[in-house]
Amino acid sequence: MLLNRFERALMNNPVRAAVQRGFEAHRMEQLGGALPGPRVLEMGCGRGVGIDILLDRFGAQSVDAFDLDPEMVLMARRRQAGRSRRVRVWTGDATAIDAADDSYDAVFDFGIIHHIPDWRSALREVHRVLRPGGRFYAEEVLVAFIEHPVARRLFDHPTSERFDRQQFAAAVEVAGFSLVGSRAMGAWFAWFVAEKRDVSSEEV
Numbered sequence: 545m546l547l548n549r550f551e552r553a554l555m556n557n558p559v560r561a562a563v564q565r566g567f568e569a570h571r572m573e574q575l576g577g578a579l580p581g582p583r584v585l586e587m588g589c590g591r592g593v594g595i596d597i598l599l600d601r602f603g604a605q606s607v608d609a610f611d612l613d614p615e616m617v618l619m620a621r622r623r624q625a626g627r628s629r630r631v632r633v634w635t636g637d638a639t640a641i642d643a644a645d646d647s648y649d650a651v652f653d654f655g656i657i658h659h660i661p662d663w664r665s666a667l668r669e670v671h672r673v674l675r676p677g678g679r680f681y682a683e684e685v686l687v688a689f690i691e692h693p694v695a696r697r698l699f700d701h702p703t704s705e706r707f708d709r710q711q712f713a714a715a716v717e718v719a720g721f722s723l724v725g726s727r728a729m730g731a732w733f734a735w736f737v738a739e740k741r742d743v744s745s746e747e748v
């Protein structure tokens with residue numbers, strides 16, 4: 545689901561970039577540690593600040609990134625124009641990721657899955673495109689925030705079947721991951737890191 549004008553303004557400004565850099569990325573690092581490999585995908589990349597974080601802070605060698613909104617994609621491409629050999633950005637949907645199975649060592653979600661009506665299918669797609677042992681780093685907005693009367697007036701979010709921290713963690717496990725860690729900020733926001741289970745190494 546695309547952002548409304550209010551949320552678009554909230555996302556596309558230097559304060560948001562500073563929070564993403566200084567706070568959200570730090571939380572993901574605390575929970576998940578270093579990248580398990582150099583090939584990284586960011587879903588819902590917005591204007592591309594997350595790509596900077598993945599290259600400069602997490603040390604990714606290459607970042608593929610997509611967003612449902614073509615205007616966000618244009619902004620991200622402009623932002624990353626100087627790094628076109630390491631970065632590829634396209635318009636796409638997290639419920640049908642345009643990438644082969646097992647393509648990435650890590651997938652990042654900076655606050656997009658709560659925008660997706662069928663969010664469980666996005667989790668299945670993340671699982672498909674990660675290699676076994678690859679890691680999923682997610683920062684998410686929970687149902688208590690989405691259903692808050694003020695938030696309902698300000699934002700356009702899908703409202704049916706949203707998730708709390710436990711429901712998201714359970715769905716991640718059902719999709720085929722093992723949860724590495726999760727941390728909440730009140731009932732509104734939570735961070736998760738999960739690893740794609742390597743079924744080939746499991747005993748039968």
Ligand SMILES: C[S@@+](CC[C@H](N)C(=O)[O-])C[C@H]1O[C@@H](n2cnc3c(N)ncnc32)[C@H](O)[C@@H]1O
Pocket residue numbers: 545546547555560564587588589590591593594610611612613616636637638639653654655656659660
């Ligand atoms: C809250 S914004 C976050 C943007 C950016 N990740 C950030 O942290 O600044 C959510 C983003 O997800 C995108 N989005 C929503 N649904 C999507 C989907 N199904 N597939 C890919 N991107 C989606 C929106 O266009 C928007 O750019």
